[in-house]
Amino acid sequence: xxxxxxxxxxxxxxxxxxxxxxxxxxxxxxxxxxxxxxxxxxxxxxxxxxxxxxxxxxxxxxxxxxxxxxxxxxxxxxxxxxxxxxxxxxxxxxxxxxxxxxxxxxxxxxxxxxxxxxxxxxxxxxxxxxxxxxxxxxxxxxxxxxxxxxxxxxxxxxxxxxxxxxxxxxxxxxxxxxxxxxxxxxxxxxxxxxxxxxxxxxxxxxxxxxxxxxxxxxxxxxxxxxxxxxxxxxxxxxxxxxxxxxxxxxxxxxxxxxxxxxxxxxxxxxxxxxxxxxxxxxxxxxxxxxxxxxxxxxxxxxxxxxxxxxxxxxxxxxxxxxxxxxxx
Numbered sequence: 001x002x003x004x005x006x007x008x009x010x011x012x013x014x015x016x017x018x019x020x021x022x023x024x025x026x027x028x029x030x031x032x033x034x035x036x037x038x039x040x041x042x043x044x045x046x047x048x049x050x051x052x053x054x055x056x057x058x059x060x061x062x063x064x065x066x067x068x069x070x071x072x073x074x075x076x077x078x079x080x081x082x083x084x085x086x087x088x089x090x091x092x093x094x095x096x097x098x099x100x101x102x103x104x105x106x107x108x109x110x111x112x113x114x115x116x117x118x119x120x121x122x123x124x125x126x127x128x129x130x131x132x133x134x135x136x137x138x139x140x141x142x143x144x145x146x147x148x149x150x151x152x153x154x155x156x157x158x159x160x161x162x163x164x165x166x167x168x169x170x171x172x173x174x175x176x177x178x179x180x181x182x183x184x185x186x187x188x189x190x191x192x193x194x195x196x197x198x199x200x201x202x203x204x205x206x207x208x209x210x211x212x213x214x215x216x217x218x219x220x221x222x223x224x225x226x227x228x229x230x231x232x233x234x235x236x237x238x239x240x241x242x243x244x245x246x247x248x249x250x251x252x253x254x255x256x257x258x259x260x261x262x263x264x265x266x267x268x269x270x271x272x273x274x275x276x277x278x279x280x281x282x283x284x285x286x287x288x289x290x291x292x293x294x295x296x297x298x299x300x301x302x303x304x305x306x307x308x309x310x311x312x313x314x315x316x317x318x319x320x321x322x323x324x325x326x327x328x
Contacts, residue, residue, distance in 0.1 A: 001025065001026070001027050002025060002026050002027070002066045002067050002287055002290060003026075003027050003029040003064060003065040003066045003067070004017075004020060004026045004027060004028050004029055004065055004066070004067055004068075004069060005029060005030045005031070005032070005060065005061075005063070005065035005067070005068045005069070005089065006028070006030070006031045006032070006042075006068070006069050006071070007031075007032045007033075007060075007068060007069070007070050007071065007072050007080055008069075008070065008071030008072045008094070009031065009033050009038050009039060009041075009042040010071060012071050012094060013042070013069065013071045014042075014045075015277075015278065015279055016069050016071070016092075016094075016121070016279050016283065017046070017069075018277060018279075019276075019277040019278070019279035019280040019282075019283040020069075020279075020283045020287075022276055022277055022280050022283075023280060023283050023284045023287055025283075025284070025287035025288075025291070026067075026283070026287065028046060028051060029050070029051065029052065029063070029064060029065040030051065030052045030053075030054060030060060030063045030064075030065050031043055031051070031052075031053055031054070032053075032054045032055070032057060032060040033053075033054075033055060034055060035055060036053055036054075036055040039053035039054065039055065040053050057080075057083060061083060061084060061087035061089065062087065065089065066089065066090060066290075067089060067090040067091070067092060067117075067286075067290070068080075068084045068089045068090070068091055068092065069092045069094070069121070070084070070091060070092065070093045070094060071094040073166045073172045073173075074096055074098075074099060074166075074172055074173035074174065074178065075099055075171060075172045075173040075323070075324065075325055076172075077093055077094075077097060077098055077099075077103075078098050078099065078103040078106075078107065078325075081093055081097075081098075081107050081118075082106070082107065082110065085107065085110045085111055085114050085116055085118075086110070086114075088114065088116070089116070090116050090117045090118075090119075090290060091107075091111065091116070091117065091118045091119065092119045092121050092286055093118070093119070093120055093121060094121045095120055095121055095122045095123075095182050095186075096120075096173070096178040096179075096182055096308075096309070096312060097118075097120040097121075097305065097309070098309065099173040099323050099325035099326070100309070100313060100323070100325055100326060101306070101309045101310050101313050103325065104305065104306065104309045105306075108302060108306075117286075117289065117290060117298070118302070118305075119282075119286045119289070119301065120301075120305045120308070121279075121282055122182060122183070122186040122282075122305075122308065123253060123278060123279050123281070123282045124183050124186055124187055124252065124253035124254070124255070125186040125187070125189070125190050125282075125304065126281045126282040126285045127253070127254075127255060127275070127281050128272075128273040128275075128281055129255040129256070129258070129272045129273060129275070130187065130190050130191065130255065132258075132270060132271070132272055132273065133191065133240075133247070133249070133255070133258060133270070134190065134191050136247070136258075136260070136270055137191065137240065137242070137247070140242040140243070140244060141242055141243045141244075142192070142221075142222050142240060142241065142242055143221075143222050143241050143242060143243060144222045144223060144224070144225075144240075144241040145188075145222070145224040145225070145238070145239060145240045145241060146224070146225045146227075146238065146239045146241075147184035147187060147188065147224055147225070147226055147227075147238045147252050148184065148226070148227040148228065148234065148235075148236050148237075148238065148252065149180040149181065149183045149184055149227075149228050149236055149252050149253065150180065150212065150227060150228060150229040150230075150232065150233065150234040150236060151180060151229075151230065151233060151236075152230065152231065152232055152233045153165075153167060153168075153230040153231070155167050155168065155230075156230070156231055167179060167230070168205060168207075168209050168211075168230075169207070169209065170207040170208060170209055170322060170323055170324055171323075171324050173323045173324075173325055174209055175209040175210040175211075175230075175321060176202070176210045176211060176212050176213060176228045176229050176230040176231075177200065177202070177210055177213060177215075177228055177312065177315060177316065177319075177321070178312055178316075179230065180228045180229070180230065181200075181213070181215070181226060181228035181312075181315075182308060182312065183252050183253045184217075184224070184226045184228070184238075184252050185217070185226070185308050185311050185312065186304070186308055187238070187252050187253075188217050188224050189304045189307055189308060190304070191240075192219060192224075193219075194304075194307045194311075195217040195218050195219050195223075195224070195311070196218055196219060196220060197218045197314075198215060198216065198217050198218065198311050198314050198315050198318070199215060199216050199218075199315065199318045200213055200214070200215035200216075200226075200315035200316070200318045200319045201213060201214055201215070201318070201319055202214075202319045202321065203231075204319070204320070204321065208320055208321050208322045209321060210319060210321055211229065211230060211231040212227075212228065212229025212230065212231055212232065213227075213228060213229070213319060214226065214227050215227075215228075215315055215318075217311070222241075236251050236252060237249060237250055237251060238251065238252045244262060244263065245260055245261050245262035245263050246260070246261050247259075247260050247270075248260075248261060253278075254275065254278050255272065256272060256275065257269075257270075257272065258270040258272060
């Protein structure tokens with residue numbers, strides 16, 4: 001059983017705890033927030049026996065847990081992750097793990113020095129459905145794809161009222177690409193590997209942060225069109241085009257259905273594994289890695305995390321999206 005600590009008191013942290021508990025491999029131990037009352041309110045829905053709240057980061061990291069789930073604002077991930085590794089904790093960092101490839105490399109170096117594990121919580125990368133889809137495509141010639149993740153943000157109301165939510169802030173490394181566009185990127189990495197080049201154009205705020213955008217992941221014999229956005233809603237199905245027909249997925253994450261439509265109009269349904277919870281596969285995979293240590297698979301995860309970070313950075317550069325972290 002892995003003792004679990006949490007930084008970040010938003011909805012995503014509750015979702016990860018739910019998924020972790022379903023695996024029966026984690027035990028919630030401690031929560032940190034800069035405001036103690038917020039940590040206490042966060043824990044109110046859980047059995048409070050042997051659970052601890054902290055507003056002192058050093059005391060929190062010195063407490064008795066094995067692995068940290070980190071879901072603070074994007075720009076704070078690096079300092080929190082560094083402190084956690086120095087305190088001897090394994091890391092699960094919510095996507096996007098870090099603002100720049102340089103931050104990621106520093107954390108990976110420190111994790112290796114400390115003999116600790118780092119995982120980026122890109123949940124769709126770990127979905128069992130993607131493994132089935134990859135196997136289905138193994139004997140197909142892919143000629144293109146269209147991957148989207150577009151969802152109207154709950155923070156748009158604040159933005160339109162003249163406020164600056166973290167998700168749209170250059171200070172906090174926000175924007176549609178890093179928040180939602182990362183899902184198509186991770187799906188592409190899992191199915192097709194690293195592209196040879198990328199580009200991105202976007203509708204941007206005055207601070208350069210993107211509200212929505214279109215990009216391309218360019219492979220030697222095909223390219224993937226990527227669409228993402230946080231200021232409108234759209235259907236988020238994905239299509240993968242082959243010489244024999246089109247594979248249509250109901251979404252790029254939380255994939256629950258897929259069918260292949262051949263050029264003659266006939267149709268084949270893929271049988272996909274049922275998903276207990278959107279985040280249960282990643283939670284299980286991380287626990288299994290810590291318990292059974294498959295070094296080859298772990299290195300694959302790290303290389304794909306590196307690729308995702310580099311792709312996000314290159315796409316931001318292409319669009320002129322600048323974070324404060326870029327200048328550090």
